Amino acid sequence: MADQDSRNTQESQQRTGFFAYLCRPNVHYSLASILVVGIIAGVLFWGGFNTALEMTNTEEFCLSCHEMRDNVYPEYKETIHYTNRTGVRATCPDCHVPKEWGYKMIRKIEASRELWGKIVGTIDTPEKFEAKRLTLARNEWKRMKASDSRECRNCHSLESMNIETQKQRARKQHEMALAENMTCIDCHKGIAHHLPEGMTDEDYD
């Protein structure tokens, strides 16, 4: 039995390579040193990752691509989400990227497909963008509908609205939305961008 253990230790010590190096007990550094270095490295890694992630979560980043800057951005600048009497602005990620970490990561992974689109030039001209606008809009409406307009609800909610003080038309629509458990995007399509050509009544059902 003792011979067996001795053989195993010798084999382990004789293994070479990076994985073996990681598995081999360290005889030079204390556990505390390794923990401190590990924590610092972890914080740096996480901080770096998060900083990089948040850099991709800004209007500046979105507008660094001409596809966004030349097509959807100018029309968004005409809307109340860009400028309004109270000075509250909702930028691209406020509406298009979830705030919760899990949902955000899923969305970011999904959005990585857009890199491929960028490389092959799927919407690199205004004409190509217009041709694809309905498809792109429907994708986003579907996502927002499925999440019960989660990103809208970061700022708005039917429950916190004072419907009584709204204009007659809005009052009627919001009363109906409450009664029928509707979600924001059911009605508020095109609130920040032009509506696509070719929409059907199904797009409004």
Add this chain to the structure above:
Amino acid sequence: MKKIMMTSLAGAIFTLTAGSALAAAPADWSKVPATSISLLYPGVSPIEWITKGTEHGGARVLRKGETCAGCHSEEVGDMGQLIASGGKIEPSPIPGKAPFIDAKVQAANDGENLYLRFVWKQPAASGAPQMDENNPVKIAYMLEAGDKVELAGQSGCWGSCHGDARTMPGAAETKTKYVKGGSLPDGVFYDLNQWRSGENKAYDGHVATERVMEGGQALVSADGKLTDGVWTVDFTRKLRGGEGDVALESGKTYNFGFAIHDDSSIGRFHHVSLGYKLGIDTEADITALKQ
């Protein structure tokens, strides 16, 4: 026998005379309650536009039974302003066109006739070429019974307004107003009464498969006058007429809408009310109580 016949004849003459003598418009209109109704310049907003969700955000609530007035009665002037200025659904705005007209409507009945009075301040002329050289002003109202015309109960006259009717962009000049599934025998029609200022003439027609301006038997008279820039137009209409006339009964309400062709305009270039209810001896948006 001869004596009995004479007595009967005298009785019949008395009854007819007495009936006519009793039938009279309110002696003092100031005692008749007035309903304030604003009419907007509608641009190109036929029923096809109204019911299309991709164009009109209210199409969804309309499908659920909401009325036009339920959402828009407080913003008629704003809508008219937006449309008349060319901001929306008006491809050829007329400079100076009045965006809306505020009118007052009064109604009464005497068991035989319905009396309607429309009063409004004449807007400033736009200066645009006259479309109807004979009539500076025309006013018309429509009545509908039983919600048989699609959307008549929610939209007033709009059920007769279509995108392929004359004066609409690209429409044939021969196509008039009509209603979906229009049929006089089935009661799917609007009763239409109109007064034209230049001709000083009343028209008693209807809108079913097409707009017909004459043939009705209910309208007794219509008369209008312009005093100090204010129009007053009175209609006297029998409660019951013939084919193409909505028979009005005490205790019931009817779908009602009206339009003013101001500034010598024709076709869609009018000002139109949203849909309202006219009640005969019963509370409605406009109530015609027995005098």
